[in-house]
Structures are given as structure tokens and as C-alpha cells.
Amino acid sequence: MAAMVVTVHSQDDELLDVLTKTGEKAGVSKPRDGDYHRAVHVWIYSESTRELLLQRRADCKDSWPGLWDISSAGHISAGDSSLLTARRELHEELGIVLPKDAFELIFVFLQECVINDGKYINNEYNDVYLVTTLSPIPQEVFALQESEVSSVKYMFWADYKDHLVNEDNEYVPYEVSGQYGQLFDIIEQRYKDNLEARSLDLQKRLNRYAPIHLDEELNGLSVADKEALTFIIKASIILDEIFYEQVWHGNLVLREWLKEHCSDSDLDKFKWIYYSINKSPWSCLDENKAFLTTADSAIKLLDNSARTVLGWKGIEYRVAFPATKLPGANFYPPDMDKMEFELWKTVLTEDEQKAATGFFSVIRRCGESDLVCTESNKASGSIQHLVLDKPNNSNDLFVVPYSQEYRQSLAEAADLLHRAAESTDCPSLKKLLKTKADAFLSNDYYESDVAWMELDSKLDVTIGPYETYEDAIFGYKATFEVFVGVRDDIATSQVKLFGDQLQVLQENLPLDDIYKSGDVIAAPIRVIKLIYNAGDVKGPQAVAFNLPNDERIVDERGTSMVVLKNISEAKFKHILEPIADICINEEQKKYIDFESFFTHTICHECCHGIGPHTITLPSGQNSTVRLELQELHSALEEAKADIVGLWALKFLINQGLLPRCFLKSMYVSFLAGCFRSVRFGLEEAHGKGQALQFNWLYEREAFILHLDGTFSVDFSKIDVAVEVLSREILTIQARGDKVAAKSLLHRYAKMTGPLSSTIEKLGRVQV
């Protein structure tokens, strides 16, 4: 079989994407001649024998001929993706075809060297992948590419490391004391027998969460609504699965695996519980670092990934995931970067661009399906097909609407929502459920969002793709979520005040008049007691949300808000009171109360609805704040809602609409709340936004640090500081000024001394 393989490119004419010194695509491709470029290293590791697979380079190679080296490696051709190259190299050099979920990007290694008396300059960024198999792949399975590889062997990883440390001249050298040592560190760390320590660590992480029971009584609901509820919950379970898939393509497989093994040991139990809270192997409270490794992951068997050998069942491998969550979740190909997307966007029509940057679509790679079709052609031995049929560079990416990507699941969910609509006796709920079901199939959510805003029902339902926090590359793509509750009629009428005042607030915002957009339509505020949630509700539970995010509706109708009062009360009791007890100066502790905490929560959500959304750029072009500020938008928008919320409460107090005694309470509760959000880390939009506000107000002495480590509010300075920061953020948004946003966040949204010492203090008493 090996003899049939044709090398289409020789090394001399292969075009590579030239990179800048810092690894960005420079926009040109040339044959390799010392420019910075990118390559892949693929290591195959066998768990049961703790061995790495090594290949012996062919004697005809122009670099390191005849030496032992990485399992498989190669350059990334111009326009190609990293992951596809890794899969292709493994196929071409060793005759092994593996799916993308077998490849774990463990680190990127920058190699800058000159060899062969200066004739061979190598400036290479190497994406280093690890493939973890359960046992060694038998020798007779490999189909070696003679022009590249003369043989392969397995070797205990520590022995291989010793060869490198001793600079054995039969091995291609890698500096093990430097960056490349990570390969061995990762393997060693991962397979240490430290079950007890890991159990304890997971228990400690789990203890940061307080379980809340959502046993609100359903007495207020009609019999018809109770029947509708059962269908809605069935639909929600389907959307929950879609959310898992949106986070990471291997997530559902991992979920099944962990669930299946959860009663094997204490450690397995904690793995499963903590995974269920985070809905992924990455910990929300730890800057999205993995709390599991690929060694904990699901095992898949591939019986057709290589030559068949009698008595061998095929390759069993671990479904791999990276140590840090992929910024693009599963909305984009895992190896796509921002630059690739932006370059691709330039060749699209305006409509196509809209689809690509829209809420309800994913971006996929043609190259991936290309390899799939090659796998089926493998029997005929036509391996060169892989190289010849390479997709055209700029067209490698394409858009898939949610209605297609999740077609089967959405069709089932739509069916259940139609049945719920038939059950309920509330006309506005009926309309919401019907239009949402239609939207799942048509991918047009406009009408269902309008129906959601007009919902006037005892059974309150929010269901569909909404928040964009999971898309950390651009903030374009929406995750599926579900919130179902029973409306609190008394509280709902109490908070109507804010809705009625939104227009006045908008007109009086601390922002130059030229930036103020026109009418705000007072949107309804619904206070509910949550009874069920699903989808994007991992990690710490939010107390309110403001939707939709679609600017078409925000412009026409503003937004609508749902506040979860029972969650808010639980948070206040479990979190804010204990924090205030530690962080707030004795004489100001008396100001902490649930009423002001809850009011600011509502005000925060209202303020998402005012201020700039659709904007006119200095060039005269129309755009939106979200599109201009991209990945910085979420953090800045959260900070805006908080700080403008404080400004607005003060404004309403001055108007006599809220009691004056309320003023001090609201500032002190806000101060305590700063520490609450920042504990969640600065990766997340709310934490980042809160750090920005805290540091800004602290720098202006509106917050004072006392000798005993507690804080208080300087009531003579806070009003002005709040107004100035509100103006700063609103103006940046109105101008769509990403540079200014970046510098503001860079300067203030960080862990400073007073913040980190307080967080540390809270950590010691486990609040």
C-alpha cells in the first residue's frame, strides 16, 4: 500500500502562509525560505504502556535524515487549517486516519534556528497535538510513506526524554528544559496516581456552590398551564442537549461517559457532579481552565481508521479536549482564528456577511467534510485525493444556520412547543410557543421575540437561542437557554416604576445630546419565581436577564426583562450578607439590605435597554455597538448597566420616586457586590465589568480602604465618580470606539492590590 502513495508537493514548491514574527498571518504565501510559518507536530501516546510513538525520518530527507523524531509532523500549506493538516500528515506518513476529536492541541512551540551552515533557516510556529490511545498500535497496522518515514517504534516517554536530555545523536534534538518540556510535564502530571488529592480538589471547588431548591408551588397555575408545562420541560431537555453541543463538539460523548462511570468511585462521583454544574470540562469559576484532562475523557473505538489486522479490534482513543476552553466554543472550527474569519468575510456579499456574523448560525470548514469523503475512498487506496481536492483558500469556511445544524433536535422541540401551545389557555403564551416553534424551523426569530416581549402570562417562559457569552472570539453566536417561572404579580407591579421612567432616564443620561438616540419604548418588567431552567445556565446562577439581544427589536421596542426573585433572595442570603460582613466597614454594615440589592438588580437590567445600541460611526456609516466593540462589548455593556444603574437610582431618588433613605444603602450594597462578581474571575464579562468599576471608583476615592482591610463608601465623592464613569462608557459605546474601550478595560478591568487582597480574604473564609 505504501508504494501507491504519491507525494504531490515536493518541499521546494509547497506554498506556505507567511506569518509575522508574532504568528499572525501576513497575507502572503510563498515557498518555504526562512520566513515565519506554521507547522504541526502530532504525538501518539499509548496510555497502557506509557509510550510515545517515534518515527525514523527517511534517509533522503534534507533535514535530520535517518534520525528518530515526532510521531508525525509537517508544514501547513497555504490556506490550510492546522487540524486538517495534523490529520492529513498522520494519514499520509503513517496510514492512520483519525477524526478531529482525537487531537488535543497541548501547546504552540516557537522554533527559531539555523542549521546546515546557515543554509537551512527555520522560523516555525508548531501546533503540538497529542493523540491518546489506550494501547500501542500494532506495527503491521502502519502504512509508511517511504519518502518520509523509514520505520516507527514505541518508547517509554521518560526514556525518550532521557535521549533528548543526553543529546543522543540518533534523535532529532528538542530542548527539553525549554518549552518543549511541556510535552513530558503534561504526560507525567496527567497519569500520576493522585486520586485522593483530586477528589479533595473537586470537593473544594464544589463547596463554592450552594444548592438552591426550586420548589416553588405551582398553585397559581391553571390546569391547562400545568399541562403545557410538561411539554415545555420536554422541549427544554432537548435544547439542553443542543447547548452541550454548542459548547464543545465532544461534550455529549463526555457527558454520557462521566454519567455512566459516576458510581465507580468518589472521584468519579465528584467529576460527574462538578461537570454537571459547569456543563463542560472547563470550570466557570476558574477562568475556564479544565478540571478534567483528556485522560478522564470518553473512549471511542475506531475499527476502520487504519489497515485491518487479524485479532486487533482497532484503535481505541480518548476524546480529546484542550486544557483551556476554546474561545470560539463549537460555533467555529476549533483551529479558526480571528484573522482567518476576517479575511474570509471580505470575499462575501453583504447578505452572506450578515449570515456569517449573525446570532443563529455556526461556521464550518469545507476541509473537514473533505477528509470524511476521503475516509470512504480509503478502500480504493486513493490517498492523493486528499491533497488534490484541497478546497479553494478563501472559501474554506461556510455558514450553517441553526435550523440546519440542529435540525433533528429543533424539529422535535418545535413539535413539543406546538403541543404546549395547544394546551395553554393563555393567548399570549400560546402565541409565544407557536412562533418560537416556527422559528426553530425557519431560523427567523423576529416574531417569536416580539411575542416574548408581549408575554402576559402567569406561566412565564423564556426559551430559545439568546446570550452570546460563549462566543469569546466575536460575541456573535447565541446559545440555547430556557427559564420557566411563575409570575410574582405583586412584585411585578412594584417594579413597573422603572419601565415608566425609562424614557426620562434616556433623555437625561450623562452623555452628549448628539449621541442620544430617540424614543425608548417602556418595556415590561416581569418578576418571577423560577421553577425550571436548562441550556446556558451553567456555573453561577444569574438573577435576571434582559432580552432580546437582536438590535432590530431593541431599536423598535427596547428590551424586556425577567427578574428571578427567589434566586436573588437566595444569593443575597448565601453570598452578599457574608461578603459584606467581612468586607464592609463596621459603621456602614447597617446599610446592607435585600431591598436595595434587589432594586439595583432590576435597575441594572433596565439600563441595558437605554444608551447607545444602533450607532452612527464618525464615517457616517451605520453600525451597532456590539459589532464595533466585538469581544469587548459584553464586559463594557455589563459595566454600563451597573454604573448607569446607580446613576439612574440617584436620579429617581432626586425626582422623589424612590425614598431618599435608599441612597446610602444602594451604594454600600453595590460596593459589597463588587467583590461578589470579581470572585468569579476576570475572564467573564460581569467580573471584568465589575473590576473596571471598582478600580475606577477606588482611584477616585469614592471607595475607601480602612486599616483593618474593610471598605466604606465616601458619600461625598461617589455621586460625581459614578456620573463621570457613566459618561465615559456611554461615550465609548456611542462612538463605537474599540481603541478607547480597549484602553479603558486594560487600565481598570484587572486584578489590583485592594481587589486581590479582599478576594484572598474571602477565599480564606470560603465565602
Ligand SMILES: [Zn+2]
Ligand atoms: Zn447585565
